[in-house]
Amino acid sequence: QAQLVQSGAEVKKPGASVKVSCKASGYTFTNYVMHWVRQAPGQRLEWMGWINAGNGNTKYSQNFQGRVTITRDTTATTAYMELSSLRSEDTAVYFCARGEYCSGITCSSYWSFDLWGRGTLVSVSS
Amino acid sequence: DIQMTQSPSSLSASVGDRVTITCRASQSISTYLNWYQQKPGKAPNLLIHAASGLQSGVPSRFSGSGSGTDFTLTISSLQPEDFATYSCQQSYSTPPTFGQGTKVEIK
Numbered sequence: 003q004a005q006l007v008q009s010g011a012e013v014k015k016p017g018a019s020v021k022v023s024c025k026a027s028g029y030t031f032t033n034y035v036m037h038w039v040r041q042a043p044g045q046r047l048e049w050m051g052w053i054n055a056g057n058g059n060t061k062y063s064q065n066f067q068g069r070v071t072i073t074r075d076t077t078a079t080t081a082y083m084e085l086s087s088l089r090s091e092d093t094a095v096y097f098c099a100r101g102e103y104c105s106g107i108t109c110s111s112y113w114s115f116d117l118w119g120r121g122t123l124v125s126v127s128s
Numbered sequence: 129d130i131q132m133t134q135s136p137s138s139l140s141a142s143v144g145d146r147v148t149i150t151c152r153a154s155q156s157i158s159t160y161l162n163w164y165q166q167k168p169g170k171a172p173n174l175l176i177h178a179a180s181g182l183q184s185g186v187p188s189r190f191s192g193s194g195s196g197t198d199f200t201l202t203i204s205s206l207q208p209e210d211f212a213t214y215s216c217q218q219s220y221s222t223p224p225t226f227g228q229g230t231k232v233e234i235k
Contacts, residue, residue, distance in 0.1 A: 114162040118171035
Protein backbone atom coordinates (compact mmCIF):
# COMPACT_ATOMS: atom_id res chain seq x y z
CA GLN A 3 0.00 0.00 0.00
CA ALA A 4 1.06 3.59 -0.47
CA GLN A 5 3.27 5.00 2.25
CA LEU A 6 5.70 7.79 3.04
CA VAL A 7 8.68 7.00 5.27
CA GLN A 8 10.54 9.93 6.79
CA SER A 9 14.03 10.19 8.20
CA GLY A 10 14.69 10.21 11.92
CA ALA A 11 14.70 12.91 14.56
CA GLU A 12 17.33 15.64 14.43
CA VAL A 13 18.88 17.93 17.04
CA LYS A 14 20.47 21.10 15.68
CA LYS A 15 22.15 24.23 16.97
CA PRO A 16 20.79 27.68 16.08
CA GLY A 17 22.10 28.81 12.69
CA ALA A 18 22.53 25.27 11.37
CA SER A 19 20.60 23.57 8.57
CA VAL A 20 18.56 20.38 8.55
CA LYS A 21 17.56 18.13 5.67
CA VAL A 22 14.63 15.75 6.09
CA SER A 23 13.86 12.98 3.63
CA CYS A 24 10.56 11.38 2.66
CA LYS A 25 10.62 8.12 0.71
CA ALA A 26 7.47 7.27 -1.20
CA SER A 27 6.37 3.78 -2.14
CA GLY A 28 3.25 2.00 -3.32
CA TYR A 29 2.22 4.62 -5.88
CA THR A 30 3.63 6.45 -8.91
CA PHE A 31 5.82 9.10 -7.27
CA THR A 32 5.95 11.39 -10.30
CA ASN A 33 2.16 11.64 -10.58
CA TYR A 34 1.73 13.68 -7.41
CA VAL A 35 2.72 16.90 -5.70
CA MET A 36 4.54 16.45 -2.39
CA HIS A 37 3.98 19.02 0.34
CA TRP A 38 5.82 19.76 3.54
CA VAL A 39 3.85 20.81 6.60
CA ARG A 40 5.15 21.47 10.09
CA GLN A 41 3.59 21.58 13.54
CA ALA A 42 5.24 23.37 16.44
CA PRO A 43 4.28 22.21 19.95
CA GLY A 44 0.66 23.09 20.65
CA GLN A 45 0.31 24.97 17.37
CA ARG A 46 -1.75 24.52 14.24
CA LEU A 47 -0.38 22.82 11.14
CA GLU A 48 1.65 25.18 8.95
CA TRP A 49 2.29 24.68 5.25
CA MET A 50 5.90 25.18 4.09
CA GLY A 51 5.93 24.42 0.40
CA TRP A 52 5.49 21.82 -2.32
CA ILE A 53 7.29 20.15 -5.17
CA ASN A 54 5.72 18.68 -8.26
CA ALA A 55 7.50 15.33 -8.22
CA GLY A 56 7.00 14.98 -11.98
CA ASN A 57 8.51 18.20 -13.30
CA GLY A 58 10.37 19.43 -10.21
CA ASN A 59 8.53 22.75 -9.98
CA THR A 60 8.40 24.18 -6.47
CA LYS A 61 6.48 26.77 -4.50
CA TYR A 62 7.28 28.00 -1.01
CA SER A 63 5.46 29.76 1.77
CA GLN A 64 6.50 33.38 2.14
CA ASN A 65 6.98 32.63 5.84
CA PHE A 66 10.03 30.53 4.88
CA GLN A 67 11.16 32.30 1.74
CA GLY A 68 14.88 32.00 1.32
CA ARG A 69 15.29 29.44 4.12
CA VAL A 70 13.50 26.38 2.73
CA THR A 71 14.44 24.26 -0.28
CA ILE A 72 12.44 21.26 -1.45
CA THR A 73 13.96 18.80 -3.90
CA ARG A 74 13.27 15.31 -5.14
CA ASP A 75 15.08 12.32 -6.56
CA THR A 76 12.77 10.49 -8.92
CA THR A 77 15.03 7.43 -9.10
CA ALA A 78 14.91 7.07 -5.33
CA THR A 79 11.24 8.19 -5.17
CA THR A 80 12.28 10.49 -2.36
CA ALA A 81 11.50 14.10 -1.56
CA TYR A 82 13.69 16.28 0.61
CA MET A 83 13.10 19.42 2.64
CA GLU A 84 16.06 21.50 3.76
CA LEU A 85 15.60 24.35 6.24
CA SER A 86 18.51 26.68 6.91
CA SER A 87 19.39 29.34 9.49
CA LEU A 88 17.53 27.39 12.14
CA ARG A 89 16.23 29.15 15.22
CA SER A 90 14.53 27.89 18.36
CA GLU A 91 11.11 28.67 16.87
CA ASP A 92 11.76 26.07 14.18
CA THR A 93 11.49 23.30 16.79
CA ALA A 94 8.60 21.28 15.41
CA VAL A 95 7.49 18.04 13.83
CA TYR A 96 7.93 18.17 10.07
CA PHE A 97 5.60 16.12 7.87
CA CYS A 98 5.63 15.29 4.21
CA ALA A 99 2.17 14.85 2.73
CA ARG A 100 0.93 13.82 -0.69
CA GLY A 101 -1.24 16.36 -2.44
CA GLU A 102 -2.51 16.96 -5.94
CA TYR A 103 -2.63 14.22 -8.58
CA CYS A 104 -1.01 15.40 -11.81
CA SER A 105 -1.32 13.99 -15.30
CA GLY A 106 1.05 15.68 -17.71
CA ILE A 107 0.87 19.41 -17.08
CA THR A 108 -2.56 19.28 -15.45
CA CYS A 109 -3.04 18.78 -11.72
CA SER A 110 -6.30 18.17 -9.90
CA SER A 111 -8.09 21.32 -8.75
CA TYR A 112 -9.76 19.59 -5.82
CA TRP A 113 -7.08 18.08 -3.67
CA SER A 114 -6.27 17.14 -0.09
CA PHE A 115 -3.38 15.76 1.94
CA ASP A 116 -4.42 12.15 1.59
CA LEU A 117 -1.18 10.42 2.60
CA TRP A 118 1.20 11.55 5.35
CA GLY A 119 4.58 10.56 6.64
CA ARG A 120 4.87 9.85 10.38
CA GLY A 121 6.71 13.11 10.96
CA THR A 122 10.28 14.05 11.86
CA LEU A 123 10.99 15.93 15.08
CA VAL A 124 13.54 18.69 14.60
CA SER A 125 14.76 20.23 17.84
CA VAL A 126 16.76 23.45 17.74
CA SER A 127 18.64 24.31 20.90
CA SER A 128 21.97 25.76 21.90
CA ASP B 129 -3.76 34.31 3.08
CA ILE B 130 -7.13 32.76 3.90
CA GLN B 131 -7.69 32.47 7.64
CA MET B 132 -9.47 29.39 8.96
CA THR B 133 -11.22 29.59 12.32
CA GLN B 134 -12.75 26.63 14.12
CA SER B 135 -15.22 26.53 16.97
CA PRO B 136 -15.17 25.39 19.60
CA SER B 137 -11.45 25.02 20.35
CA SER B 138 -12.30 22.11 22.63
CA LEU B 139 -15.31 20.15 23.76
CA SER B 140 -16.19 17.37 26.17
CA ALA B 141 -18.56 14.65 25.03
CA SER B 142 -19.64 11.14 25.92
CA VAL B 143 -19.59 7.98 23.86
CA GLY B 144 -22.71 7.94 21.71
CA ASP B 145 -23.08 11.72 21.57
CA ARG B 146 -23.60 13.63 18.35
CA VAL B 147 -20.74 16.10 17.90
CA THR B 148 -20.59 19.10 15.57
CA ILE B 149 -17.50 21.17 14.81
CA THR B 150 -17.60 24.37 12.77
CA CYS B 151 -14.97 25.87 10.49
CA ARG B 152 -15.19 29.36 9.01
CA ALA B 153 -13.05 30.75 6.20
CA SER B 154 -12.11 34.44 5.97
CA GLN B 155 -13.34 34.48 2.35
CA SER B 156 -15.39 32.21 0.14
CA ILE B 157 -13.61 28.94 -0.70
CA SER B 158 -16.50 27.16 -2.48
CA THR B 159 -16.16 23.53 -1.33
CA TYR B 160 -12.34 23.44 -1.24
CA LEU B 161 -12.37 22.28 2.35
CA ASN B 162 -10.89 19.18 3.96
CA TRP B 163 -11.13 17.73 7.47
CA TYR B 164 -8.46 15.77 9.34
CA GLN B 165 -8.29 13.80 12.57
CA GLN B 166 -5.05 13.83 14.55
CA LYS B 167 -4.14 11.81 17.63
CA PRO B 168 -1.24 12.74 19.93
CA GLY B 169 2.15 11.98 18.41
CA LYS B 170 0.62 10.93 15.09
CA ALA B 171 0.22 12.42 11.65
CA PRO B 172 -3.14 13.85 10.59
CA ASN B 173 -5.54 11.47 8.87
CA LEU B 174 -7.86 12.67 6.10
CA LEU B 175 -11.55 12.22 6.94
CA ILE B 176 -13.49 14.44 4.54
CA HIS B 177 -12.42 15.99 1.23
CA ALA B 178 -14.15 18.65 -0.86
CA ALA B 179 -16.39 19.59 2.09
CA SER B 180 -18.57 16.47 2.04
CA GLY B 181 -16.70 13.58 0.42
CA LEU B 182 -16.02 10.71 2.81
CA GLN B 183 -12.46 9.47 2.41
CA SER B 184 -12.13 5.77 1.66
CA GLY B 185 -11.94 3.69 4.83
CA VAL B 186 -13.41 6.37 7.09
CA PRO B 187 -16.49 5.29 9.09
CA SER B 188 -19.83 6.62 7.90
CA ARG B 189 -20.53 8.26 11.28
CA PHE B 190 -18.31 11.09 10.00
CA SER B 191 -19.92 13.60 7.64
CA GLY B 192 -19.16 17.05 6.33
CA SER B 193 -21.25 19.86 4.91
CA GLY B 194 -21.07 23.49 3.87
CA SER B 195 -19.85 25.75 1.12
CA GLY B 196 -18.63 29.30 0.76
CA THR B 197 -17.33 30.34 4.17
CA ASP B 198 -19.09 28.06 6.66
CA PHE B 199 -18.48 24.35 7.09
CA THR B 200 -19.41 21.63 9.55
CA LEU B 201 -17.95 18.29 10.57
CA THR B 202 -20.41 15.98 12.31
CA ILE B 203 -19.77 12.76 14.18
CA SER B 204 -23.17 11.11 14.48
CA SER B 205 -22.37 8.80 17.40
CA LEU B 206 -19.03 9.39 19.12
CA GLN B 207 -16.91 6.28 19.60
CA PRO B 208 -13.96 5.80 22.02
CA GLU B 209 -11.47 5.93 19.14
CA ASP B 210 -12.82 9.33 18.03
CA PHE B 211 -11.30 11.26 20.92
CA ALA B 212 -8.74 13.33 19.07
CA THR B 213 -8.10 16.76 17.55
CA TYR B 214 -9.92 17.72 14.36
CA SER B 215 -8.63 20.32 11.91
CA CYS B 216 -10.04 21.88 8.77
CA GLN B 217 -7.88 22.94 5.82
CA GLN B 218 -8.64 25.00 2.72
CA SER B 219 -7.22 24.02 -0.66
CA TYR B 220 -8.80 26.94 -2.55
CA SER B 221 -5.66 29.01 -2.79
CA THR B 222 -1.96 28.96 -1.97
CA PRO B 223 -0.87 28.87 0.77
CA PRO B 224 -3.15 26.11 2.01
CA THR B 225 -4.11 26.98 5.56
CA PHE B 226 -5.43 25.07 8.55
CA GLY B 227 -7.78 25.82 11.39
CA GLN B 228 -6.41 25.88 14.92
CA GLY B 229 -7.96 22.50 15.73
CA THR B 230 -10.80 21.29 17.93
CA LYS B 231 -9.88 18.88 20.69
CA VAL B 232 -12.62 16.36 21.48
CA GLU B 233 -12.22 15.05 25.01
CA ILE B 234 -14.01 12.46 27.09
CA LYS B 235 -16.69 13.84 29.43
